[in-house]
Amino acid sequence: MKNLEFLKELNPAQAEAVRTIFGPLLVIAGAGSGKTKTIICRMAYLVAHGVPPEKILLLTFTRKAGKEMIERAGALLKMDCNKIMGGTFHSLCQYMLRFYGYLLGYKPNFTILDRSDSEDLINLLRNSLGLAERKKRFPKKDTLASIYSKMINQQKTLEEILSHEYPQFLDHYYEIERLFIEYVNYKKEHQLMDYDDLLLNWLEVLKNFPEVRKEIGKKFEFIMVDEYQDTNFLQGEIIKYMGETHKNVMVVGDDSQSIYGFRGAYFRNIFEFPKLFPDTKIIKLEQNYRSTQSILDLANVIISNSKIKYTKTLFTLKKGGRKPVLFKAKDETESSKFVADKVLEFRENGIKLSQMAVLFRSAYHSFDLEVELTKRGIPFVKYGGLKLLESAHMKDFLSLLRIISNPQDFISWHRVLLLLEGIGPKSTEKIISSLKQNLLNIDYTLEKLIFQFPQKEFKELVILLKELWKNKKSLSEILISVWDFYKPIFERIYYEDYHKREKDIEGVIALSEKYNLLEDFLTDLILEPIEVTDIEKPAKDEDCLTLSTVHSAKGLEWHTVFIISLIEGRFPSAYSIHNDEELEEERRLFYVAVTRARENLFLIAPMTIYIPGEGKTLAKLSRFIKEVPPSLLEFYKEEEFKEKELDNGKKFKVGDIVKHPHFGIGEVREILSSEKIRVFFEEKGNTLLNLKYTNLEKLIM
Numbered sequence: 001m002k003n004l005e006f007l008k009e010l011n012p013a014q015a016e017a018v019r020t021i022f023g024p025l026l027v028i029a030g031a032g033s034g035k036t037k038t039i040i041c042r043m044a045y046l047v048a049h050g051v052p053p054e055k056i057l058l059l060t061f062t063r064k065a066g067k068e069m070i071e072r073a074g075a076l077l078k079m080d081c082n083k084i085m086g087g088t089f090h091s092l093c094q095y096m097l098r099f100y101g102y103l104l105g106y107k108p109n110f111t112i113l114d115r116s117d118s119e120d121l122i123n124l125l126r127n128s129l130g131l132a133e134r135k136k137r138f139p140k141k142d143t144l145a146s147i148y149s150k151m152i153n154q155q156k157t158l159e160e161i162l163s164h165e166y167p168q169f170l171d172h173y174y175e176i177e178r179l180f181i182e183y184v185n186y187k188k189e190h191q192l193m194d195y196d197d198l199l200l201n202w203l204e205v206l207k208n209f210p211e212v213r214k215e216i217g218k219k220f221e222f223i224m225v226d227e228y229q230d231t232n233f234l235q236g237e238i239i240k241y242m243g244e245t246h247k248n249v250m251v252v253g254d255d256s257q258s259i260y261g262f263r264g265a266y267f268r269n270i271f272e273f274p275k276l277f278p279d280t281k282i283i284k285l286e287q288n289y290r291s292t293q294s295i296l297d298l299a300n301v302i303i304s305n306s307k308i309k310y311t312k313t314l315f316t317l318k319k320g321g322r323k324p325v326l327f328k329a330k331d332e333t334e335s336s337k338f339v340a341d342k343v344l345e346f347r348e349n350g351i352k353l354s355q356m357a358v359l360f361r362s363a364y365h366s367f368d369l370e371v372e373l374t375k376r377g378i379p380f381v382k383y384g385g386l387k388l389l390e391s392a393h394m395k396d397f398l399s400l401l402r403i404i405s406n407p408q409d410f411i412s413w414h415r416v417l418l419l420l421e422g423i424g425p426k427s428t429e430k431i432i433s434s435l436k437q438n439l440l441n442i443d444y445t446l447e448k449l450i451f452q453f454p455q456k457e458f459k460e461l462v463i464l465l466k467e468l469w470k471n472k473k474s475l476s477e478i479l480i481s482v483w484d485f486y487k488p489i490f491e492r493i494y495y496e497d498y499h500k501r502e503k504d505i506e507g508v509i510a511l512s513e514k515y516n517l518l519e520d521f522l523t524d525l526i527l528e529p530i531e532v533t534d535i536e537k538p539a540k541d542e543d544c545l546t547l548s549t550v551h552s553a554k555g556l557e558w559h560t561v562f563i564i565s566l567i568e569g570r571f572p573s574a575y576s577i578h579n580d581e582e583l584e585e586e587r588r589l590f591y592v593a594v595t596r597a598r599e600n601l602f603l604i605a606p607m608t609i610y611i612p613g614e615g616k617t618l619a620k621l622s623r624f625i626k627e628v629p630p631s632l633l634e635f636y637k638e639e640e641f642k643e644k645e646l647d648n649g650k651k652f653k654v655g656d657i658v659k660h661p662h663f664g665i666g667e668v669r670e671i672l673s674s675e676k677i678r679v680f681f682e683e684k685g686n687t688l689l690n691l692k693y694t695n696l697e698k699l700i701m
């Protein structure tokens with residue numbers, strides 16, 4: 001038996017959850033109460049008791065989170081637990097469908113459509129049905145994709161979704177219905193699955209094939225799910241069937257942190273768990289280990305002001321602590337300066353940049369701050385917001401890879417053909433319809449098409465594809481040939497910023513190193529879209545500040561957290577303000593943001609903002625801040641902030657001997673500006689100090 005020392009660190013409720021290894025288990029608890037830690041210890045506990053790691057399935061919200069948890073479980077046992085199968089629901093479903101999809105008529109190399117691919121396909125079908133031109137006020141492609149996705153995820157009929165959320169389109173009921181039937185058929189015929197199909201099809205297999213359920217039950221004897229509050233009905237059903245034979249299913253979550261409603265998650269899903277598994281044992285964790293009492297007080301107010309009653313009573317032993325600081329900045333410039341100043345101040349006092357984060361509702365809210373940080377040389381990484389895959393050049397690049405993997409992916413054909421010089425929409429249609437008529441003989445058909453379309457780039461494309469289909473090449477060979485093919489095309493169409501795009505593609509090629517198969521690489525890219533930051537990462541060990549949307553900060557924690565742009569229309573966001581349900585979700589989102597902080601929380605609101613076209617506009621403090629009793633906040637005075645700025649005379653000169661509260665005695669070596677000086681300390685060596693924040697005493701002049 002392995003060393004189980006780690007159990008001693010747990011409180012009784014956590015330990016009980018860890019030791020309950022058989023039967024259904026629901027752990028429901030507030031932020032920072034150790035839910036994730038409990039899952040990690042439980043995995044270690046199972047392995048320590050002889051459960052083979054590959055029999056454990058861990059489902060998390062991002063693959064990265066899963067990987068980290070598995071590593072932490074391994075660290076507790078001092079052994080490798082990497083055989084634990086970790087992933088997201090979508091990655092699990094695609095993995096299972098590669099094996100079992102044939103039961104529904106899918107080949108193992110089916111292609112996954114991301115959201116914008118689905119929209120493009122819907123658009124294509126809409127045009128081919130003639131709905132776009134003839135029908136005025138017919139929904140747009142993104143609205144259609146949302147309606148479809150809601151039907152699937154909430155398992156509702158078209159009529160229910162339309163009458164509840166889009167009554168203005170009820171007149172088009174029959175056309176929309178026809179379009180969706182076409183959409184479903186098209187995907188099936190062409191070996192395509194959108195995100196929702198991954199869940200839907202895997203559930204379909206589980207529902208209809210009891211022998212698969214048995215096999216899966218044997219394969220994964222223990223199932224654990226973190227962040228269960230962000231799952232939906234379909235995911236609940238999947239878990240029900242996958243755990244049917246043994247019922248060893250543990251889920252953990254916090255109803256008040258459900259923030260993915262817009263993607264079809266349903267915050268009450270967590271309460272339905274005992275219905276999926278009768279005799280579920282329910283454990284509540286009530287002690288918060290993350291935040292100080294002052295931060296929790298604020299979090300509790302936010303949640304208790306909600307119309308929905310969440311299951312929460314949290315306490316912490318970290319009594320007191322600095323009250324959350326509210327700073328009403330004059331404008332965004334001042335807000336950014338404030339954050340940058342404070343970040344430097346904390347760093348001077350020994351808090352690493354990586355222990356601090358700036359959070360915001362939408363990715364664009366940090367633009368001003370990013371400029372300020374860059375100006376001051378503060379390194380940062382940003383999470384959330386635009387994914388690299390959403391950019392045109394990445395889509396172009398991936399489309400060709402997808403054709404290589406699945407020649408019947410005609411949406412990708414569309415994209416690629418339209419890039420070629422001399423091939424316009426009409427030629428594209430002609431080529432695609434020829435290919436469709438000769439599905440079994442695509443190679444040969446292409447070769448014949450060269451006579452009809454002798455354009456150089458089309459010819460090159462055909463040669464490239466024939467070569468790659470015929471000879472088994474390694475992934476890196478494929479990527480390099482594809483990139484060689486694209487370079488001149490990209491130079492032509494993206495001439496304005498070709499080099500930046502070139503860097504992205506090369507970064508992505510570098511990421512492919514750890515894959516062998518093109519299919520695996522594509523699947524990972526589409527299911528877990530890489531962030532721009534993944535390939536623009538600062539040097540490996542560089543200490544840097546985190547900038548993140550609140551959505552991407554889920555589950556994480558920092559010593560000091562800044563929440564910026566706390567004004568109406570930004571947080572809560574403008575489009576949520578008129579809808580009670582969405583406003584509730586904004587509230588939960590704010591609760592998530594607040595509960596990321598361990599020691600310090602800064603709430604910042606710029607009181608004027610610049611709106612393009614309107615100029616400087618007055619902003620209103622966020623309703624979530626207004627409702628907090630003033631006694632729970634510390635108000636940062638604007639004057640205080642300004643005075644500090646003025647208070648920096650040229651006090652020091654080279655050669656002065658000085659004393660620093662942490663670094664001890666040193667000698668001034670260089671004066672860089674009225675604020676910045678370089679001091680040599682015995683232990684730390686040359687150190688750059690900002691006088692604004694440093695309590696530096698002059699000893700000898």
Ligand code: ATP
Pocket residue numbers: 009010011014029030031032033034035036037038254257288289290554555556557595
């Ligand atoms: P969230 O709802 O934000 O996902 P969580 O409930 O998953 O939070 P964890 O991230 O597991 O909480 O834990 C929060 C912090 O509390 C972590 O730093 C963790 O190490 C610490 N912690 C959890 N349980 C204990 C414990 N029994 N003793 C000491 N520290 C603990």
Ligand code: MG
Pocket residue numbers: 035036037555
């Ligand atoms: Mg967690």
